[in-house]
Amino acid sequence: MVGLGGGNALGNGHFENWGDSGLADNSQQTDTSTDVDTDDKNQYIRVPSGAVTVVDSVDQSSARPGDQKTLRRLAQNREAARKSRLRKKAYVQQLETSRLRLTQLEDELKRARQQGLYMSAGICGDQTHPTGLNVAMAFDMDYARWLEEHQRLVNELRSVMNSHLGDAELRVLVDGIMSHYDEIFRLKGVAAKSDVFHMLSGMWKTPAERCFMWLGGFRSSELLKILGNQLEPLTDQQLMGICNLQQSSQQAEDALSQGMEALQQSLVETLSSNSLGPTGSGNVADYMGHMAIAMGKLSTLENFLYQADLLRQQTLQQLHRILTTRQAARALLVISDYMSRLRALSSLWLARPKN
Incomplete structure (x- = not known):
C-alpha cells in the first residue's frame, strides 16, 4: 500500500x-x-x-x-x-405538525364562536336584550373582520409607498386607515357597555399582545417611542410637537392608572368590610347594600376604558396633524408592522416544541 x-x-x-x-x-x-x-x-x-x-x-x-x-x-x-x-428533520416535522394543529384549532375556535353566536341568537329571539356572552362573541367576530380589512388597507398603502406615487394617492389611503381606526374604537365602546371585562382583559387579542396591553389597548406614549427612530428626518417643530405629545400622553396614562389603582383599593375595602359578615349570617340587607356599592364602583370601569381609547384615538389624530402625508403613511406602516410581529410571536410561541 x-x-x-x-x-x-x-x-x-x-x-x-x-x-x-x-x-x-x-x-x-x-x-x-x-x-x-x-x-x-x-x-x-x-x-x-x-x-x-x-x-x-x-x-x-x-x-x-x-x-x-x-x-x-x-x-x-x-x-x-x-x-x-435526523434530529433536524424530526424538529422540522414537529414544527410543521404544530403549525397545522394551530391552524386547525383556530378554525375550530372560529366555528365554535359562530355556532355560539347563532345559538345565542336563537335563545334571545330578536336580540333586543343580548347577553354579555353574545356581545363578546359578536365583538370578537367584528374585530377579526376589522383586522382583515386593516391588513388589506396597510398592504395597499405599502404598495403605493413603494411605487413612489404622489402625495394625493397617499393622502386618500392615510385618511382611510385613520377612519378605520375610528371604527374599532366605536366597536369597543359599544361592546364595553355590555361586557367591559371582556374588553379590558383583551381576550380578543393574541397572548403576546395582551402581555403589553394597558386598559384594553396600547399605550400611546410607548407607541410614540417606537416611532421615534422610524420616521423620516423631522424638523425641529415636528420634534417638539411629538415630544410634547408624548409627555401629555404619559401624564394622561399615569392619571388613568392611578384612578384604576384607587378604584381597585376602594373595591377591596368595600368587599372586605367587617360589617358584611358571612353570607349565611342572616344580615342580608347589609350584605346587599355593600354589594350594591361595589357594583356602583365597578360601573366606572366603562368610563376608564372610554378615556383610554379616547387618548389613543386623539394621539393618532395629533400625530397625523404633526407629520407630513408621507411621514404619516410611514408611521402607520411602522405601527402595523409592530402589531403584526406581536401576533406572529404569539403564533410561534404556541407552535413551539413542548418537550
Missing part, C-alpha cells in the same frame, strides 16, 4: 485530482466534512498533496494504524452528521 503523501491510488486503483474534479479548495488542512452520505461504499480522504485517495471498504483492514484512525474519525463524523440531520 502506498503512503498518504504519494499521488498513487489505493484500494481499487482509482485516482481523482482535486483540480480536475472541481471540488478542491486548495486547503492544506484535513477535511472532516460530514456531508458524505453513509450509504456510499467508498470513503474519501483529502491529503496534503491535493489528491483524493479512494479506499475500498474491504481494504480498510489492511490500512496502517494512522490511516485507520483517520478512517474511524471520518466514520464517526459521518454518523454524527447523520444523527444531526
Whole structure:
C-alpha cells in the first residue's frame, strides 16, 4: 500500500485530482466534512498533496494504524452528521405538525364562536336584550373582520409607498386607515357597555399582545417611542410637537392608572368590610347594600376604558396633524408592522416544541 503523501491510488486503483474534479479548495488542512452520505461504499480522504485517495471498504483492514484512525474519525463524523440531520428533520416535522394543529384549532375556535353566536341568537329571539356572552362573541367576530380589512388597507398603502406615487394617492389611503381606526374604537365602546371585562382583559387579542396591553389597548406614549427612530428626518417643530405629545400622553396614562389603582383599593375595602359578615349570617340587607356599592364602583370601569381609547384615538389624530402625508403613511406602516410581529410571536410561541 502506498503512503498518504504519494499521488498513487489505493484500494481499487482509482485516482481523482482535486483540480480536475472541481471540488478542491486548495486547503492544506484535513477535511472532516460530514456531508458524505453513509450509504456510499467508498470513503474519501483529502491529503496534503491535493489528491483524493479512494479506499475500498474491504481494504480498510489492511490500512496502517494512522490511516485507520483517520478512517474511524471520518466514520464517526459521518454518523454524527447523520444523527444531526435526523434530529433536524424530526424538529422540522414537529414544527410543521404544530403549525397545522394551530391552524386547525383556530378554525375550530372560529366555528365554535359562530355556532355560539347563532345559538345565542336563537335563545334571545330578536336580540333586543343580548347577553354579555353574545356581545363578546359578536365583538370578537367584528374585530377579526376589522383586522382583515386593516391588513388589506396597510398592504395597499405599502404598495403605493413603494411605487413612489404622489402625495394625493397617499393622502386618500392615510385618511382611510385613520377612519378605520375610528371604527374599532366605536366597536369597543359599544361592546364595553355590555361586557367591559371582556374588553379590558383583551381576550380578543393574541397572548403576546395582551402581555403589553394597558386598559384594553396600547399605550400611546410607548407607541410614540417606537416611532421615534422610524420616521423620516423631522424638523425641529415636528420634534417638539411629538415630544410634547408624548409627555401629555404619559401624564394622561399615569392619571388613568392611578384612578384604576384607587378604584381597585376602594373595591377591596368595600368587599372586605367587617360589617358584611358571612353570607349565611342572616344580615342580608347589609350584605346587599355593600354589594350594591361595589357594583356602583365597578360601573366606572366603562368610563376608564372610554378615556383610554379616547387618548389613543386623539394621539393618532395629533400625530397625523404633526407629520407630513408621507411621514404619516410611514408611521402607520411602522405601527402595523409592530402589531403584526406581536401576533406572529404569539403564533410561534404556541407552535413551539413542548418537550
